[in-house]
Amino acid sequence: MTDTWLVTGGAGFIGRVVVEQLLAWTEGPQVVVLDAMTYAAHPVALRAVGESYAGLPESSRLTIVEGDVADGVLVSKLMARVRPRVVLNLAAETHVDRSLSNNAPFVRTNVEGTEMLVRASVDCRVERFVQVSTDEVYGDRVGxxxxxxxxxVEPTNPYAATKACGDALVQAAVRSSGLDAVITRGCNTYGPGQFPEKLLPLAALRWGADQPMWVYGDGLQERVWLHVDDHAAGILAAARVGTEGAVYHFSGGRPRTNQATLESWRRALGLGGRPDDYLRRVADRPGHDRRYALGDQETRRQLGWAPRRSWRSGLRATAKWLASNPQFWASSLEQHGVSAFFAAQYGEPPVVAS
Ligand SMILES: NC(=O)c1ccc[n+]([C@@H]2O[C@H](COP(=O)([O-])OP(=O)(O)OC[C@H]3O[C@@H](n4cnc5c(N)ncnc54)[C@H](O)[C@@H]3O)[C@@H](O)[C@H]2O)c1
Known part of the structure; x- marks a missing residue:
């Protein structure tokens, strides 16, 4: 029987790297991506990942299906047809600011979509379900x-609340429906190909257009950062050797304030200047958590996982990638009302015409 892995959200930032790592396994599985291709997806880049393996015997190992994980009929039919042995659920609405202004798509994808996948996975006797979640479900860890x-879990923003709901549905299915599932929770992730509404690519976009980057409140909120390659490797390790019902944490180095993070990023991009000139303080996000912190000792012990990329080399590699791919998101910013979102959020679009 063919070994097939279904990766939902495989056209997104972390999903694409997960797919690439799966395709890189020799004698690896067939990979089917189910993705709704929202504004955050990059289907062209995903196809390029598949094509980079063309010519090898595994060339047809990637199939891309456009569809919504919350569409129960579509999910059941697809799963009955491809019979995945493993399901990796990365499909999600992921931007906290968007959840604060309209949480409905988050509830649909992160809660209802997870439920549809869980039900179909139970029906198809999937051997391993991986729910990809976030450190934000633990809420503010200050003090x-x-x-x-x-x-x-103690989520404090609407995005985190929907992720925590999705996780609870998975945990309930482990106990009540015999689903073999694990949950992974990673910290802030960065690297090539992230949509420029997130902190680092947005700053690069702003600075590239000679605009100061917006900083919420005092900029002293603490986050831990993890390179996308390390996050993807952790998800795959949990899929392969995780214990049914367990939660795994992927943390990075030491915590950094958002302001310090932006200062390091500015240096990695080879740009100078004083923070007062290249940062602009704006009113803090409502309910903004001051600190996220994940302990990952048990995960490291059980999965043998550890991050490989240092903060410095990860930032430098990301800066290098951005310099070689300046147009990666150009067309997306014009579509999907993305510029309008920024204008409503910050009072101006990300790139202000001079
Ligand atoms: N990026 C981070 O910093 C981070 C940190 C921890 C956890 N996570 C989690 O990792 C996962 C992936 O995050 P990401 O940063 O790659 O997100 P992303 O926003 O870059 O990509 C999400 C993908 O999901 C797809 N999608 C959205 N709604 C869908 C639907 N209804 N049906 C099918 N596909 C849909 C989008 O088209 C997109 O391709 C998410 O579950 C997120 O909560 C992300």
Whole structure:
């Protein structure tokens, strides 16, 4: 029987790298991507990942299906047809700011979509389901120890609440429907190909157009950063050797404030100047968590996973990629009302015509 892995959200930032790592396995599985191709997807880049393996015997190992994970009929039919052994669920609405202004698409994809996938996975007797989640489900860790893999969730923003709901549906199915599932929770992820609404690519876009980058509040919110290659490798390790029902954490180096992160990023991009000139403070995001912190000791011990990229080399490689791919998102920014989103959020589009 063919070994098939279904990757939802495979045209997104982390999904594309997961697909690439799967295709790179010799004698690896057939990969089917199910993706709704929202504004955050890059189908051209995903196809290029597939084509980079063309010519090898595995050339037809990637199939891309455009569709919504919350469409139960489509999901059941697809799963009955491709019979995946493993499902990796990365399909999600992911931008907190968007969830604050309209959480409906987040509920649909992150909650209903997860439920549809869980139900179909139980029906098709999928051997391993991986729910890709986030450190944000633990809420604000200010003044508290880092969250452990066994801690309960306390989400504080609408995005995180929908992710926590999705995770709860998966945990319920493990217990009540015999689904073999694991949950992974990673910290802030960066690297090539991230949509420029997220902190680092947005800053690069702004600075590239000689505009200051917006900074929420005092800029002292703490985050830990993980390179996308390390995050994807963790997800695949959890899929292969994780224990049914377990939660795994992927943390990076030490915590950094958003301001310090932007200062390092500016240096990696080879740009100079004083923070007062290249940063512009704007009103803080409502309910903005001050600190996220994940403990990942148990995960490292159980999965043998550890991040390989240092912060410095990861930032430098990302800057290099951006310099070689300046037009990667150009057409997307004109579509999907993305410029209008920025204008509503910050009072101006990301690139202001001079
Ligand atoms: N990026 C991060 O910093 C980070 C950190 C921790 C966890 N995560 C989690 O990792 C996962 C992937 O994140 P990402 O950064 O790659 O996100 P992304 O926004 O770059 O990509 C999400 C993908 O999901 C697809 N999608 C959205 N709605 C869909 C639907 N209804 N049906 C099918 N596909 C749909 C989009 O088209 C897109 O390709 C998410 O579950 C996210 O919560 C991300």
């Amino acid at each position: 508290r120890r880092a969250a452990r893999e066994t801690d309960g």
